[in-house]
Amino acid sequence: MxxxxxxxxxxxxxxxxxxxxxxxxxxxxxxxxxxxxxxxxxxxxxxxxxxxxxxxxxxxxxxxxxxxxxxxxxxxxxxxxxxxxxxxxxxxxxxxxxxxxxxxxxxxxxxxxxxxxxxxxxxxxxxxxxxxxxxxxxxxxxANLRRRVLVFGAGQRAQALLTELEAGSSRLGVRVVGCVASAGDEIKVAAHLVRTEPSDWVDYVKREQISEIVIAPDESRRQSQGAGLPVNELLDCKVAGVGSTDVLSFCERELNRIDVDMLRPSWLLFSDGFKNSKRHLFIKRAFDLVVSLLFLAVLWPFMLLTAIAVKLESPGSVLYSQERVGLNGRVFKIYKFRSMRQDAEKAGQAVWAQKNDARVTRVGAFIRNTRLDELPQLYNVIMGHMSFVGPRPERPQFVEQLIEEIPFYSTRHKVKPGLMGWAQLKYPYGASVEDAKNKLEYDLYYAKNKSFFMDMLILVQTVEIILLGKGVH
Known part of the structure; x- marks a missing residue:
């Protein structure tokens, strides 16, 4: 090729x-x-x-x-x-x-x-x-357009990479040609993928039509300092047109998420991204205000009908509020139309929502499926607590638990939360710590790569989520 x-x-x-x-x-x-x-x-x-x-x-x-x-x-x-x-x-x-x-x-x-x-x-x-x-x-x-990739490493990290790629193979334009074992690696990948280190790297990558080399050795202090890597040979390949990419950046690009298990603080600090320019913040805020006011002008009859339906079905207030964690860890109150019974959390403790949750009323199930219950959050967007696009805000009780159990979880609070997000498009509704970890990987990807164009793509794709009722519990 x-x-x-x-x-x-x-x-x-x-x-x-x-x-x-x-x-x-x-x-x-x-x-x-x-x-x-x-x-x-x-x-x-x-x-x-x-x-x-x-x-x-x-x-x-x-x-x-x-x-x-x-x-x-x-x-x-x-x-x-x-x-x-x-x-x-x-x-x-x-x-x-x-x-x-x-x-x-x-x-x-x-x-x-x-x-x-x-x-x-x-x-x-x-x-x-x-x-x-x-x-x-x-x-x-x-199939012939798939990029042929060579992995340098054949241990645990290489196998983790292969597992991730296999899970997303239906949408990836990547084919792993083989894995070159690095010094000190305990072989974990399948035997048919193991390759001996070539004596002439440039000749090998040209002969095998390699388009990229992924660096994924199992980490040690020597390897983190560059020891054990064929640096000169990889540079020769780069000059010849075949570049090298670290495994975390490769996963980010191909899977559209950031693998928390592979993440290191140095990568967060030195990688490109996680930037908020004044221009981007101004455009995003202006867009939020204009679209929120437009939505209010168009959707207020549906909001009125929703309020009446909630009131007629079960006793209690039409709206309910919860504390959520927003930008830089600040706590604010989020507003929704009530979709559960008034005594849904009578014990006073936050409870993960479950699939087919018995606490949800009939009207509540409908307004959740159609996302009508989220419309009062337009107020939060207008007030600046939230944006249209961003990670969904979580409750403080859950955040405290998740910060303790999931590395880098607080990083998602470096961007303003939103009505809809990248994680909601890519991952089903989360109801456990493991789900929260998986959704964090998508939230980190958004925080790192956010742009106006990406926000537009999320808005358009969210229409499918609403119409098909995906990710609703």
Whole structure:
């Protein structure tokens, strides 16, 4: 397999060809959409194309192509399947693409890109790329697009990595070619994966078509200082185009979570991420306020009907509040429509919610499935206690227990909690310490890699969670 290096990333040649074909088609689609609009207006379309008319078409194709790359559409096509690609394309074209075209047009004076082109062009482009990608999957064996990875290490950490990759193999574009045992490793991986250390690393990675080397030896003091690693050989491979990645960063990138068992304080401090720029905080807060007020304006009739239904079914208050732990460990009160009996915690102690919890009323079950019980938390978002997207806040009693039992649990409080989060998309409802640990791995991934685009993706994917009632207890 051959790869092209672009902005420090290696892209398979099939994706380069697909991207080039799509860009050309986008230019053609924009041209046809623009002239069809003139035909509908009974105007002469003038099918010739001047240089001045070509510029907005090129810009249209360039912006939609950039949006496609920003949403990881091509990688999702192999790792996650056609359905995920469709969702990402809709977000990249209709949200990012349309907004980008609108703002570019605004900056250019309002008529550089015809408004009809933004609507009809994006609509037609979406249909065309769906067809092209379906043909791509039909003619190209995606198994051959999986990146071939060599693991340096054959002990406990290497086996843990293999287990994680196997569990997520349905959506990963990775194939582990073998594991090279490092000095001092007690072999834990399957015998057929064990490889002897090559005498010529560069020749080996080229011959085996390796695209990446994952460093995963069992840690010792000597190894943590670099002893036992073939540093010069790995550098030679890097110069030849085959880079090395530490096992934790590899898991983060491929599994979209941060493995707590492998996590070390030094990695948290020195890895890229966990940053809050003033620009990002301003955009996030402005988005939270605008969307919250918009939701209140649209959803207040449903909130009123929910309140009436809760009151009619069982005695007690319509709303209830609980203390939750927010940003930097600050405790605040969260508000919900009551979905349980009034005496759900008559002993006065916090209790984990369970599947088919008997304390939940009939109305409560419905408003939980539809997430109507969460709507009063719009108040928390407006007041700044929460954001729309972020780790779900936990109760102080649970937090105290989880901090004692789960390493780095308090790190999730470095970002503002939210109405919806990455962990809610990737992991079912948590009702135990082990579930909390697994969800923490996704919360840490969000805290490290948060961005406005990621927030948009979570918002769109949450629609599926609500419609299908996933993760509800």
């Amino acid at each position: 051959s790869y092209i290096r672009l902005n420090k990333h290696y892209i398979h040649q099939h994706f380069v060809v697909l991207g080039a074909v799509e860009t050309c088609l986008l230019i053609g689609v924009a041209w046809v959409a623009q002239h069809l609009q003139l035909l509908l207006l009974d105007a002469s379309p003038g099918w010739s194309l001047s240089l001045g008319e070509l510029a907005p078409l090129l810009l249209f194709a360039f912006i939609l192509s950039c949006c496609t790359l920003s949403m990881g559409v091509y990688i999702a096509l192999v790792r996650e399947g056609y359905a995920s690609m469709v969702l990402r394309t809709l977000v990249s074209f209709f949200l990012l693409g349309s907004l980008s075209l609108y703002f570019v047009n605004l900056l250019a004076g309002g008529d550089f890109i015809d408004r009809s082109l933004v609507f009809w062009g994006v609509l037609a482009a979406t249909f065309v790329v769906f067809c092209v990608r379906a043909l791509f999957l039909g003619f190209v064996d995606t």
